[in-house]
Amino acid sequence: MKRSLMGxxxxxxxxxxxxxxxxxxxxxxxxxxxxxxxxxETLTGAKARNPDFVGFENYVKVLSDRFFxxxxxITLLFVLGSAIIGQAGLGLLLALLTYRKRRLxxxxxxxxxxxxxxxxxxxxxxxxxxxDKDYGTLNVxxxxxxxxxxxWFYEYPLLTIxxxxxxxxxxxxxxxxxxxLETIPPSYLETAEVIGASTWRKxxxxxxxxxxxxxxxxxxxxxxxxxxxxxxxxxxxxGPSFRTELLSIYIYRTAFRYFKLGYGxxxxxxxxxxxxALAMFYxxxxxxxxx
Amino acid sequence: xRRWLAVVLVSIMVIFALGQKVTIIxxxxxxxxxxxxxxxxxxxIPEIEKELGITIELIQTGIRDEDFKARIVLDIKGGGGADIxxxxxxxxPEFVEAGYLRPIDDILADIPAWKYYYEPMKAMGxxxxxxxxxxxxxxxxxxxxxxxxxxxxxIPLPWQPKxxxxxxxxxxxIKEKLPGVIPIQLNAGxxxxxxxxxxxxxxxxxxxxxxxxxxxxxxxIVKSSAxxxxxxxxxxxxxxxxxxxxxxxxxxxxxxKTFELFRQEKIAMYxxxxxxxxxxxxxxxxxxxxxxxxERIGWAAMPGRGKPGDPxxxxxxxxxGFAVNVNCKNPKLVAEVLKRLLYVEPQLSYFQMKPxxxxxxxxxxxxxxxxxxxxxxxxxxxxxxxxxxRPAFPVYPEISFQxxxxxxxxxxxxxxxxxxxxEFAKEVTRIVGKExxxxxx
Numbered sequence: 001m002k003r004s005l006m007g008x009x010x011x012x013x014x015x016x017x018x019x020x021x022x023x024x025x026x027x028x029x030x031x032x033x034x035x036x037x038x039x040x041e042t043l044t045g046a047k048a049r050n051p052d053f054v055g056f057e058n059y060v061k062v063l064s065d066r067f068f069x070x071x072x073x074i075t076l077l078f079v080l081g082s083a084i085i086g087q088a089g090l091g092l093l094l095a096l097l098t099y100r101k102r103r104l105x106x107x108x109x110x111x112x113x114x115x116x117x118x119x120x121x122x123x124x125x126x127x128x129x130x131x132d133k134d135y136g137t138l139n140v141x142x143x144x145x146x147x148x149x150x151x152w153f154y155e156y157p158l159l160t161i162x163x164x165x166x167x168x169x170x171x172x173x174x175x176x177x178x179x180x181l182e183t184i185p186p187s188y189l190e191t192a193e194v195i196g197a198s199t200w201r202k203x204x205x206x207x208x209x210x211x212x213x214x215x216x217x218x219x220x221x222x223x224x225x226x227x228x229x230x231x232x233x234x235x236x237x238x239g240p241s242f243r244t245e246l247l248s249i250y251i252y253r254t255a256f257r258y259f260k261l262g263y264g265x266x267x268x269x270x271x272x273x274x275x276x277a278l279a280m281f282y283x284x285x286x287x288x289x290x291x
Numbered sequence: 292x293r294r295w296l297a298v299v300l301v302s303i304m305v306i307f308a309l310g311q312k313v314t315i316i317x318x319x320x321x322x323x324x325x326x327x328x329x330x331x332x333x334x335x336i337p338e339i340e341k342e343l344g345i346t347i348e349l350i351q352t353g354i355r356d357e358d359f360k361a362r363i364v365l366d367i368k369g370g371g372g373a374d375i376x377x378x379x380x381x382x383x384p385e386f387v388e389a390g391y392l393r394p395i396d397d398i399l400a401d402i403p404a405w406k407y408y409y410e411p412m413k414a415m416g417x418x419x420x421x422x423x424x425x426x427x428x429x430x431x432x433x434x435x436x437x438x439x440x441x442x443x444x445x446i447p448l449p450w451q452p453k454x455x456x457x458x459x460x461x462x463x464x465i466k467e468k469l470p471g472v473i474p475i476q477l478n479a480g481x482x483x484x485x486x487x488x489x490x491x492x493x494x495x496x497x498x499x500x501x502x503x504x505x506x507x508x509x510x511x512i513v514k515s516s517a518x519x520x521x522x523x524x525x526x527x528x529x530x531x532x533x534x535x536x537x538x539x540x541x542x543x544x545x546x547x548k549t550f551e552l553f554r555q556e557k558i559a560m561y562x563x564x565x566x567x568x569x570x571x572x573x574x575x576x577x578x579x580x581x582x583x584x585x586e587r588i589g590w591a592a593m594p595g596r597g598k599p600g601d602p603x604x605x606x607x608x609x610x611x612g613f614a615v616n617v618n619c620k621n622p623k624l625v626a627e628v629l630k631r632l633l634y635v636e637p638q639l640s641y642f643q644m645k646p647x648x649x650x651x652x653x654x655x656x657x658x659x660x661x662x663x664x665x666x667x668x669x670x671x672x673x674x675x676x677x678x679x680x681r682p683a684f685p686v687y688p689e690i691s692f693q694x695x696x697x698x699x700x701x702x703x704x705x706x707x708x709x710x711x712x713x714e715f716a717k718e719v720t721r722i723v724g725k726e727x728x729x730x731x732x
Contacts, residue, residue, distance in 0.1 A: 042389075043361075043364045043365070043368060044364055044382075044386055044389045044688075046388040046389070046685065048389035048391075049388070049389055133542075151538060151542075153543065154538050154542060237482070237543040239481075239482055239541055239543055240482070240543070241699055241703050241705065257357055257361060258688070258689070258692060259361075259364065
């Protein structure tokens, strides 16, 4: 067994700032939400002043709430489409296509990172300007070449926010995979080439086994991020008719537009549990792989 | 030593007096929503500041009413917020229940103008025996129509429908004669928020002799033939005959988009309130104003369904006003500011800038100003006798949301009328309890 560099006391002492930050900004609000979720607190009306403790009543109600299931279904589709297939898939593809092509890589990376670093509100306006039914750039182009205009936000709302989120977040996956690819010793691929392996075999037998753990890390992170993302609200407001109402938007609507703070907090707790479950699932995958 | 003390004391007092500040928040922003309100404040605030030796800060916002409400609620719940709140009258009961507003009966005792306010207006601002709101103005609702479009479609002017059928017939003519023009927009859906309940749903429901609330028994009505006919009217307009644009109704930013299309003369008829004419279409409004509004835009009273026993015409009123934040530190100063804002001269100026139905008899009787606005005079004369108020109880916003959802489900074709009504009855019953709902034939 290795001896630690510092004594136990020093370690505890050095951890105090980090732990207290985690306690104040993560654990305390978490417990707070848990507590509010068991009351019928509202932001206006008599229950704003004197909320009652209702135990698990909110949770029972959530489980028969059609808006909750709608939001859950949309969130899962959104995560699957924009994070797992979109960002991770496209990120991997871009990383592979630009592998060992230095100029192309720096160009593609600059473009993709640009989409990643623009502030969210600005991005939302850009996309509204791009997709608006009457004045959007895309529809102006479509009608200029003789095609009919499409009301993207109404006819394909979910697809629109999925594509938006892919565009927005691919940079992270691409950077991570590009870096991962650099860790593969060049001789592996050169050898594969010499023995005449097909592109697919090279990917399947050389590249994939070497970056598997990176893919898993990427999936964990972007799944959790995407699950809690709120930016599509700026594009669609959750509409039309709740067709883009992600869980985060539903929580916001419940708590801050319809002022049902307790009920909103209980949905937030459920979202937290789902996040936990997802994280556990991925972690167990990675543990099984190591074992 | 004593002299020093005096100097210190005086300077503290001076600093204290200079630091005295009254803040006012209104959902108004220069160049945008309710721009005239900002102009009005800017005209009178400097005088009041000078007279009282204080600073008055106007916090401008130009956002959706629902977001404005959330902002105020969070401000107050967090222990802060502006001293004077220019809010919608129907928020009063739920705000009071939450303990957000300060009763202002003591302030009003010092305001001479208070005796001129009409009783129904005073009632709008009071709850459980105390007064919380000084009404700034009230409104009525009607159908606006674009006279140019009507002329092009060959519809005789002036136009006044006598029944729902008349509206449908006119809309059919416009649909046939003027392709690309939306014949009628009748607000529906949750995106429009309270504008759906007031400018859409209630205007139809009242016309069928219905209501959401039974004032006699104090119960909420979850099932009636009037409700069903209301939904069928919506369905006829948006689904069966496509005389209105349901997509527009439920799109993000629906209200602003509708104003925009009305301005572009792509909407022929639109049911809206006084505010639409005097503020949105105001020739001075840089976004949506018509320079020749008075010639170009007409209005008609909203007719009832047209069956025997139905009301001839309907309207419903709301109104905004000044309330005082419970966190307000200096009510005396606030009282002085309010008193001066309610003097006759600034009030007359307000109604000139932003014509509204006056809540005060002394202003309405002032023959040289408020009544001089032709639109206000005519709409008041024609509609005030038909108008009613919404059942603004603390639970009302939740019921109102259910009504918006009800129309949304029908106009987008997500549910049949019967199914949507069934869901509505179920949800409202859940919200207010079985003992507080009733059915009507």
